[in-house]
Amino acid sequence: MKKQTLILFALAVCCMVNPARAQQPVYLDESRDLEERVQDALSRMTLEEKVKLCHAQSKFSSGGVPRLGITELWMSDGPHGVREEIQWNSWGNAGWTNDSCTAFPALTCLAATWDPEMSALYGRAIGEEARYRRKDVLLGPGVNIYRTPLNGRNFEYMGEDPHLASVLVVPYIQEMQKNGVAACVKHYALNNQELWRGHIDVELSDRALYEIYLPAFKASVHEGGAWSIMGAYNKVRGQHACHNELLLQKILKQDWGFDGCVITDWGGAHDTREAALYGLDIEMGSYTNGLTSESEFNYDDYYLARPYLDMLKNGEVPLSTIDDKASRILRLIFRTAMNSQRPWGSFATEEHAEVARRIGEEGTVLLKNAAPDKKTSPLLPIDGSKYDRILVVGENATRSLTQGGGSSELKVKEEISPLAGLQAVYGDKIVYAKGYMSGRSMYSNIEEIPASVMDSLRADAVAQAREADLVIYVGGLNKNHQQDCEAGDRITYGLPFGQNELIEEVLQVNKNMVMVLISGNAVEMPWIKKVPAIVQSWYLGSQGGHSIANILSGEVNPSGKLPFSFPVKLSDNGAHAFDYMSYPGDSIRQIYKEDILVGYRWHDTKKIPALFPFGHGLSYTTFAYGKSQADKVTLAGADDRIVVTVPVRNTGNVTGKEVVQLYIGEEKSAVLRPVKELKGFHKIELQPGEEKVVSFTIEPEDLMYFDEDLHDWKADPGKFKAYIGSSSTDIRSTLSFVLQ
Numbered sequence: 128m129k130k131q132t133l134i135l136f137a138l139a140v141c142c143m144v145n146p147a148r149a150q151q152p153v154y155l156d157e158s159r160d161l162e163e164r165v166q167d168a169l170s171r172m173t174l175e176e177k178v179k180l181c182h183a184q185s186k187f188s189s190g191g192v193p194r195l196g197i198t199e200l201w202m203s204d205g206p207h208g209v210r211e212e213i214q215w216n217s218w219g220n221a222g223w224t225n226d227s228c229t230a231f232p233a234l235t236c237l238a239a240t241w242d243p244e245m246s247a248l249y250g251r252a253i254g255e256e257a258r259y260r261r262k263d264v265l266l267g268p269g270v271n272i273y274r275t276p277l278n279g280r281n282f283e284y285m286g287e288d289p290h291l292a293s294v295l296v297v298p299y300i301q302e303m304q305k306n307g308v309a310a311c312v313k314h315y316a317l318n319n320q321e322l323w324r325g326h327i328d329v330e331l332s333d334r335a336l337y338e339i340y341l342p343a344f345k346a347s348v349h350e351g352g353a354w355s356i357m358g359a360y361n362k363v364r365g366q367h368a369c370h371n372e373l374l375l376q377k378i379l380k381q382d383w384g385f386d387g388c389v390i391t392d393w394g395g396a397h398d399t400r401e402a403a404l405y406g407l408d409i410e411m412g413s414y415t416n417g418l419t420s421e422s423e424f425n426y427d428d429y430y431l432a433r434p435y436l437d438m439l440k441n442g443e444v445p446l447s448t449i450d451d452k453a454s455r456i457l458r459l460i461f462r463t464a465m466n467s468q469r470p471w472g473s474f475a476t477e478e479h480a481e482v483a484r485r486i487g488e489e490g491t492v493l494l495k496n497a498a499p500d501k502k503t504s505p506l507l508p509i510d511g512s513k514y515d516r517i518l519v520v521g522e523n524a525t526r527s528l529t530q531g532g533g534s535s536e537l538k539v540k541e542e543i544s545p546l547a548g549l550q551a552v553y554g555d556k557i558v559y560a561k562g563y564m565s566g567r568s569m570y571s572n573i574e575e576i577p578a579s580v581m582d583s584l585r586a587d588a589v590a591q592a593r594e595a596d597l598v599i600y601v602g603g604l605n606k607n608h609q610q611d612c613e614a615g616d617r618i619t620y621g622l623p624f625g626q627n628e629l630i631e632e633v634l635q636v637n638k639n640m641v642m643v644l645i646s647g648n649a650v651e652m653p654w655i656k657k658v659p660a661i662v663q664s665w666y667l668g669s670q671g672g673h674s675i676a677n678i679l680s681g682e683v684n685p686s687g688k689l690p691f692s693f694p695v696k697l698s699d700n701g702a703h704a705f706d707y708m709s710y711p712g713d714s715i716r717q718i719y720k721e722d723i724l725v726g727y728r729w730h731d732t733k734k735i736p737a738l739f740p741f742g743h744g745l746s747y748t749t750f751a752y753g754k755s756q757a758d759k760v761t762l763a764g765a766d767d768r769i770v771v772t773v774p775v776r777n778t779g780n781v782t783g784k785e786v787v788q789l790y791i792g793e794e795k796s797a798v799l800r801p802v803k804e805l806k807g808f809h810k811i812e813l814q815p816g817e818e819k820v821v822s823f824t825i826e827p828e829d830l831m832y833f834d835e836d837l838h839d840w841k842a843d844p845g846k847f848k849a850y851i852g853s854s855s856t857d858i859r860s861t862l863s864f865v866l867q
């Protein structure tokens with residue numbers, strides 16, 4: 128048969144098979160390869176249409192191509208739930224009545240679960256809510272490393288250790304994206320404080336960059352498969368993170384092979400040429416320069432709008448830059464908004480409430496549980512039958528903690544307060560005293576609460592404490608400005624709003640105090656010796672009260688572990704051990720002088736004990752660790768492995784979960800290295816008396832550090848130590864081995 132006939136025959140066949148497909152352009156045909164569709168769409172677009180994809184068209188959407196039926200991209204905050212609808216052109220809310228969501232626990236709580244399964248549940252549930260609300264990009268999760276306890280946004284992130292954050296961020300991304308909703312992992316990179324966040328220029332060593340601050344972003348791209356990344360507001364080594372040649376072109380897109388979109392933080396772009404050349408794809412934000420009003424800076428004035436189009440037209444920047452950006456944006460659109468196979472999602476459901484409650488329970492950390500005096504038993508769990516009157520003290524027992532805090536704030540369908548949760552369990556044994564007041568939310572400075580008001584609140588709480596059998600103190604920080612809140616840092620390490628005085632005065636009249644701290648940051652604890660039982664809880668969202676009550680009552684045995692250290696005093700923290708250039712900087716520049724020694728790496732290496740160490744968390748039962756074994760003591764080559772096993776037994780009389788942690792340290796190293804670094808962890812559940820053998824695999828890459836001369840990772844032959852424990856300091860067994 129002649130060639131022409133063959134071609135005609137083939138055409139006829141495909142028309143018969145699916146007439147729609149014959150007319151359908153390639154870019155709309157979902158049976159075609161994604162890259163084919165991207166290139167086909169690109170080939171049909173004008174330069175103006177390509178540029179239109181690269182910037183906002185409204186507060187939370189970027190443009191599509193109406194002529195080709197290529198849809199817009201709709202984005203929404205935030206990492207803990209889907210934010211209420213915002214107006215087209217301002218930060219104000221749109222006043223919808225169908226957008227009250229499930230507030231899931233803050234990501235510090237997810238980190239404190241040390242459980243990838245919780246991360247998967249979280250990502251699936253929040254992805255379903257974002258999908259139902261027709262959002263294509265959810266602006267989260269955040270994985271900036273906890274460098275200082277003063278950072279206003281630590282509550283949105285996953286702690287001080289790159290391995291913990293790397294392991295726990297991945298399932299959240301994977302499960303969320305199965306809903307056809309893109310994660311937008313933020314804030315890339317080195318946005319580790321809020322003070323001067325818009326411009327502070329961070330200086331740090333390559334080792335700190337690669338060993339501490341990049342791993343969670345790399346895991347998000349390589350294991351998580353994140354479809355978008357958010358550029359940070361700050362500068363890094365002189366260039367804005369949103370158009371930073373090193374971070375975006377070299378590391379993210381070239382070295383890591385990221386095929387998704389870089390989206391600015393809102394107003395994070397500052398230069399058209401840099402944005403064109405250094406890897407920015409979509410410019411979002413309002414009033415690009417963040418100062419003038421909308422009318423002076425409309426969307427066509429954005430750096431990646433007309434100014435970019437002009438530079439392309441007069442050849443100041445290559446056309447290849449717009450084709451790269453537009454390809455990435457089309458890929459993101461086809462993966463989300465134009466993905467007809469994605470599920471329909473669900474919103475504010477009982478299932479999602481259950482997920483929120485479970486994560487809240489799994490992430491709450493029992494810091495201390497002693498008897499108030501020798502002759503009694505530990506105060507927790509609280510057996511209601513032993514008490515007639517239980518006084519709950521503290522504003523955090525009743526204050527909404529889903530509002531405020533900045534862009535992660537949520538309008539919720541319900542928010543069970545700690546007081547309501549406790550009343551649901553202990554009924555009218557519960558009485559309440561506010562104890563202290565903190566004033567309004569983040570949009571105003573902390574108004575001075577008249578001393579007379581504070582005194583009367585305190586006097587009332589003390590008077591009631593005198594009459595109570597047990598006091599449950601519920602305090603900590605909140606989402607006010609200069610607390611756990613975006614756009615500002617804390618100004619003290621201590622508890623705010625006169626809480627320390629209140630705690631001391633209550634303890635004087637009643638030493639039976641269970642303390643529940645709700646925060647996203649460590650705080651100073653001057654009363655630590657006098658408080659018998661302390662629980663570190665987090666912003667738990669819609670079901671917080673039930674989660675906390677279930678932990679305090681023993682309905683759920685606490686199993687959370689700290690994702691960051693609690694220094695005794697602020698200067699014990701690495702970022703605060705140097706001058707102001709280390710923190711907060713001189714308002715222009717900042718130098719990370721503690722280098723790789725962040726968090727427990729600092730405490731271990733400088734031998735400064737933390738009040739409560741990284742990885743610490745108690746249980747209502749006890750666990751015994753047997754002797755750890757290794758199948759060999761030498762790692763011979765790149766693909767050699769050592770398998771370490773350790774038996775763990777529940778030696779108490781209630782079922783409990785334990786997080787068995789593996790740290791590795793090089794005994795003598797040619798370069799500065801922390802004493803030990805987290806390289807593995809397993810959360811296991813054990814019935815009373817039950818024993819399980821936990822096993823870890825040690826690979827050569829677990830021994831590596833980033834060599835600055837080589838500009839690559841390497842491990843030096845020599846002696847190493849494996850530390851297995853219940854926290855970074857509660858080491859139950861060690862093993863030595865050699866890398867050849």
Ligand code: GLC
Pocket residue numbers: 204266313392393534
């Ligand atoms: C904010 C935050 C960012 C958020 C964005 C949109 O300034 O830094 O995390 O997603 O702007 O609200």
